[in-house]
Amino acid sequence: MNPVYDVQRIRADFPILQQQINGRPLAYLDNGASTQRPQAVLDAVNYYETHLHSNVHRGVHTLSQLATDAFEAARERVRRYINAASTHEIVFVRGTTEAINLVAQSWGRSTLQPGDEIVISALEHHANIVPWQMACAATGAQLRVAPIDDDGSLNFEQYLALLGPRTKLVAMTHVSNVMGTVLPVQQIVAAARERGILTLLDGAQAVAHEPVDVRAIDCDFYAFSSHKLYGPTGLGVLYGREALLQAMPPWQGGGDMIRTVSYQSSTWNDLPYKFEAGTPHISGAVGLAAAMDYLEALGLPQVAAHEAALLAQATAALSDIDGIQIQGSAAHKGGIVSFTLAGVHPHDLGTILDHEGVAIRAGHHCAMPLMDLLGLPATARASFGCYNTAAEVDQLVRAVVRAREVFC
């Protein structure tokens, strides 16, 4: 492991980790659901609320200017983080879910024709399935699903075979929140682009765990959530190529998104404001910017290497336990390990692990179609973040052994 990566120093930055749960040190291994905030994020939000807050883009008074400056500086911070060409391409939304709904409602409803096709993968989170089903129901377009292999990787040949003259969009996850698979997004996008097909990537499980460069990936849309990137909840980002966003109609109407309004009609504001109706989550954006500063100071390649080591350790140790089955063994995985234990339902496992201070997710992970495909009602999932330690992986493994003792 990287010698300069001092995980104990990193842990000290996260106040919430300094506590005991059920009399045991907290091992927070539910980062796929949401990450925790470092002091720097809490301080940035607090400073904004204490000194700078007002509404943005509308006052001439000093605070309104300060709040606007902070909000727009956050947008520039996000642009740099994902290497977008312009801040016009950074739309603040409520989260990954809203980002995808925005594209489905605005682009989808205005563009899709009966018989058009949207291709997703079998790995998708409900957030990248349901909005497309809604757009399809409204337009007569159809949803096609690219299958996966047993190890959880995308079957690339069958993906290619699905791309046809009616395919208008490929919408896929960057990293699977259930099986941990990192999809070959560059190849996925290149294949679509060659055929003139647009691409949207769900980056919810990727952006806090590896460097993401939307121009290198060359996708048309990229969606992610602040709260999975050590930032506040209630905020997310839609990246969209400027020319596409320009051509798309607004999807919500109200303040901020207009240029002129009369009782008869309105004209739209410039990008990205056309897609930001109403008062935005200003402090959230400030917090997200601080989180991006924090993560980049750690170094995303270093974070990725650290999490890869934890994944390897957990995979090896869990595999040694009788009755454990790990779901997902693709060659390229993020720090996510889903598993089942014979004779112990994942919810019971979750309760027993919690009793040992270990926080994991048990359930269908908002991916019911994938669970059906795997033939499982639920799995237990441990997911790692920048502050997790080898000792916490040991604590997880000991707790799983303990669950076996209770039940078997």
Place this chain on the structure above:
Amino acid sequence: MELNELYREVILDHNRHPRNFGRLDPADALANGHNPLCGDKLTVTLNLQGDVISDLKFDGNGCAISVASASLMTEAVKGRDRSSVSAMFDKVHALLTQADAPSTDLGKLAALSGVREFPARVKCASLCWHTLNAALANADAADAAAVSTE
């Protein structure tokens, strides 16, 4: 909050060896229960003689708490009439949610009292009862209905 308060021997036993597991066919009534939060699914089938549940079975897939609760429920309600089943459900519900609820008259069902210390698991234990209620409500209809705890 002790783990062995939740996973008592009776519960572990009924989870490993659920009683009245399967389906009655033919059945006077059937209902499906689903807890979308957990993915727990179960089906209750029953036969009635007048107002009395003469026989019932359940099957499905769920955590130890939901399987054991369903198993215990089938033992407790078989041979009882609707009004005594309904009174029993009220008592079980109180047992699962209220700190000072008495467990008198509940027999083995009293083993579920530990669940109230684990609020996230109350729905697991009550799913079978909601499904039984739905089956009783369906008793006259030929169609199965779905019940949800969400």
